[in-house]
Amino acid sequence: xxxxxxxxxxxxxxxxxxxxxxxxxxxxxxxxxxxxxxxxxxxxxxxxxxxxxxxxxxxxxxxxxxxxxxxxxxxxxxxxxxxxxxxxxxxxxxxxxxxxxxxxxxxxxxxxxxxxxxxxxxxxxxxxxxxxxxxxxxxxxxxxxxxxxxxxxxxxxxxxxxxxxxxxxxxxxxxxxxxxxxxxxxxxxxxxxxxxxxxxxxxxxxxxxxxxxxxxxxxxxxxxxxxxxxxxxxxxxxxxxxxxxxxxxxxxxxxxxxxxxxxxxxxxxxxxxxxxxx
Amino acid sequence: xxxxxxxxxxxxxxxxxxxxxxxxxxxxxxxxxxxxxxxxxxxxxxxxxxxxxxxxxxxxxxxxxxxxxxxxxxxxxxxxxxxxxxxxxxxxxxxxxxxxxxxxxxxxxxxxxxxxxxxxxxxxxxxxxxxxxxxxxxxxxxxxxxxxxxxxxxxxxxxxxxxxxxxxxxxxxxxxxxxxxxxxxxxxxxxxxxxxxxxxxxxxxxxxxxxxxxxxxxxxxxxxxxxxxxxxxxxxxxxxxxxxxxxxxxxxxxxxxxxxxxxxxxxxxxxxxxxxxxxxxxxxxxxxxxxxxxxxxxxxxxxxxxxxxxxxxxxxxxxxxxxxxxxxxxxxxxxxxxxxxxxxxxxxxxxxxxxxxxxxxxxxxxxxxxxxxxxxxxxxxxxxxxx
Numbered sequence: 001x002x003x004x005x006x007x008x009x010x011x012x013x014x015x016x017x018x019x020x021x022x023x024x025x026x027x028x029x030x031x032x033x034x035x036x037x038x039x040x041x042x043x044x045x046x047x048x049x050x051x052x053x054x055x056x057x058x059x060x061x062x063x064x065x066x067x068x069x070x071x072x073x074x075x076x077x078x079x080x081x082x083x084x085x086x087x088x089x090x091x092x093x094x095x096x097x098x099x100x101x102x103x104x105x106x107x108x109x110x111x112x113x114x115x116x117x118x119x120x121x122x123x124x125x126x127x128x129x130x131x132x133x134x135x136x137x138x139x140x141x142x143x144x145x146x147x148x149x150x151x152x153x154x155x156x157x158x159x160x161x162x163x164x165x166x167x168x169x170x171x172x173x174x175x176x177x178x179x180x181x182x183x184x185x186x187x188x189x190x191x192x193x194x195x196x197x198x199x200x201x202x203x204x205x206x207x208x209x210x211x212x213x214x215x216x217x218x219x220x221x222x223x224x225x226x227x228x229x230x231x232x233x234x235x236x237x238x239x240x241x242x243x244x245x246x247x248x249x250x251x252x253x254x255x256x257x258x259x260x261x262x263x264x265x266x267x268x269x270x271x272x273x274x275x276x277x278x
Numbered sequence: 279x280x281x282x283x284x285x286x287x288x289x290x291x292x293x294x295x296x297x298x299x300x301x302x303x304x305x306x307x308x309x310x311x312x313x314x315x316x317x318x319x320x321x322x323x324x325x326x327x328x329x330x331x332x333x334x335x336x337x338x339x340x341x342x343x344x345x346x347x348x349x350x351x352x353x354x355x356x357x358x359x360x361x362x363x364x365x366x367x368x369x370x371x372x373x374x375x376x377x378x379x380x381x382x383x384x385x386x387x388x389x390x391x392x393x394x395x396x397x398x399x400x401x402x403x404x405x406x407x408x409x410x411x412x413x414x415x416x417x418x419x420x421x422x423x424x425x426x427x428x429x430x431x432x433x434x435x436x437x438x439x440x441x442x443x444x445x446x447x448x449x450x451x452x453x454x455x456x457x458x459x460x461x462x463x464x465x466x467x468x469x470x471x472x473x474x475x476x477x478x479x480x481x482x483x484x485x486x487x488x489x490x491x492x493x494x495x496x497x498x499x500x501x502x503x504x505x506x507x508x509x510x511x512x513x514x515x516x517x518x519x520x521x522x523x524x525x526x527x528x529x530x531x532x533x534x535x536x537x538x539x540x541x542x543x544x545x546x547x548x549x550x551x552x553x554x555x556x557x558x559x560x561x562x563x564x565x566x567x568x569x570x571x572x573x574x575x576x577x578x579x580x581x582x583x584x585x586x587x588x589x590x591x592x593x594x595x596x597x598x599x600x601x602x603x604x605x606x607x608x609x610x611x612x613x614x615x616x617x618x619x620x621x622x623x624x625x626x627x628x629x630x631x632x633x634x635x636x637x638x639x640x641x642x643x644x645x646x647x648x649x650x651x652x653x654x655x656x657x658x659x660x661x662x663x664x665x
């Protein structure tokens with residue numbers, strides 16, 4: 001391929017990527033733009049990204065005062081952090097056992113994990129609701145966290161990663177005097193850090209954005225997670241006040257975007273799972 | 279102390295028998311090599327000794343105490359792996375320190391932050407640091423202690439792995455093909471260093487390799503393992519000169535030993551492709567035998583000499599110090615290899631007819647199953663028959 005041809009291909013490729021990026025980003029850009037505009041401009045017919053009259057302070061101020069937005073954010077942090085911590089506690093030992101220990105029924109267990117991976121969260125929602133009702137935990141943090149403590153995806157992801165760690169490393173650790181928990185803690189965990197970061201992002205994004213389950217189990221506004229908070233906002237503000245609503249959604253989305261940008265490299269490292277070599 | 283006694287050891291994976299009734303006594307301070315082709319079960323044997331695998335039969339004892347039920351960490355055995363198995367996230371110093379940390383400190387003392395607040399932790403850490411520095415100095419890696427394994431060369435990783443094994447002064451070292459990932463030059467150097475290290479430590483070492491040069495140069499004794507069977511155990515020289523089976527004779531030695539078809543002739547004589555050898559091995563007339571001769575044992579004879587193998591030169595390899603002559607010999611399936619000095623070899627050319635003499639005392643005779651037939655036993659029998 002000569003230079004000119006490759007340049008054409010590169011241009012074409014970038015054009016396609018650019019178009020994709022525009023389609024992805026447009027709603028977000030529009031959201032930010034709307035959050036800065038006064039109501040009359042939001043509904044005006046001419047398209048303009050920047051507001052003629054800056055209304056940011058009013059919109060964001062309203063978003064923070066009309067509903068307890070900070071409380072929603074705090075709820076989001078408590079719930080996602082609680083879920084992720086519990087998921088690690090369960091999935092790390094489980095994944096280690098399935099990757100490195102030999103025991104009867106290991107394959108069956110792994111198959112069950114795969115099956116678990118294929119069941120959408122909505123399927124067991126009703127039995128879970130009933131169970132939480134019977135133990136009297138509905139409308140609590142526990143109701144938001146407990147159903148997600150065992151993550152089939154987390155077990156699967158960490159198991160795949162642990163399998164790339166050479167057996168000799170585990171053997172060496174055993175000879176050096178480590179028990180199984182020591183091996184997990186001293187050897188496997190530090191090595192699996194990239195995979196853990198990837199899992200952290202996936203888990204946090206999923207549960208930060210989760211709308212369905214909080215909607216099912218939470219009635220009091222004090223426990224609302226950010227997406228549910230947005231809903232309360234819309235209900236209370238009767239729909240038409242889009243400026244503050246968009247300001248609220250910007251605030252809710254921002255942590256995730258920042259988290260992703262900060263951990264982007266780790267995230268890709270973890271996802272490609274280029275384990276240990278040498 | 280580290281005398282290891284292996285008795286009747288067997289291991290099967292499902293229906294596959296990897297080790298069959300292996301019994302072996304290893305003296306304290308001995309350097310024993312387990313030699314065999316890949317897949318012969320030697321690494322499995324090593325792992326069973328280490329406690330990483332469970333045997334399906336038999337028992338192992340160290341200094342007379344059975345260790346079969348003990349987990350790896352309670353066996354006081356250190357192992358060096360082919361892949362070195364250094365912890366990639368820890369510096370060389372912390373790699374070497376880990377076995378000591380695990381043994382000398384309580385779980386509480388090992389905890390990050392909390393541990394350092396407990397009484398005694400600092401003293402223990404300092405003592406461990408001194409031991410690590412001592413071992414590092416002995417292996418000449420003191421300047422590498424702050425590096426992570428990723429920043430070390432193969433030879434350096436090897437030394438760190440050795441240091442990690444040495445630091446806790448185990449009863450025995452197990453080495454699983456430790457040199458196979460090094461380049462040829464470094465391998466020869468490490469061979470000498472390991473032998474030297476063994477001399478200094480005087481600790482039992484069990485060394486697994488498929489490389490006969492390593493086995494021959496380093497060991498006090500070699501145990502040849504093939505297909506899960508322990509075929510022969512003995513000093514390297516004996517394994518080479520006096521193999522019990524044709525398999526051992528063929529596996530040890532490079533170039534490979536020449537195996538020629540033979541037949542019992544008159545009592546005490548073996549006919550081998552025109553050569554008549556007064557070997558005095560037992561067996562009735564016309565019994566098929568195999569005669570094995572090392573390349574360096576064959577002697578170039580005058581072309582008209584009697585009782586010789588006859589053939590033509592097919593190929594000459596001049597290695598500088600030696601000259602390997604491959605000759606097609608009538609009646610032999612494979613070319614016969616002769617080692618000559620380069621001067622004698624230089625006088626030969628491709629196609630030259632040659633005659634090769636087999637000195638009877640250098641010929642090894644095996645029966646059709648590959649079992650060694652010894653002249654002395656036969657002579658004794660002949661003598662009995664005569665009486």
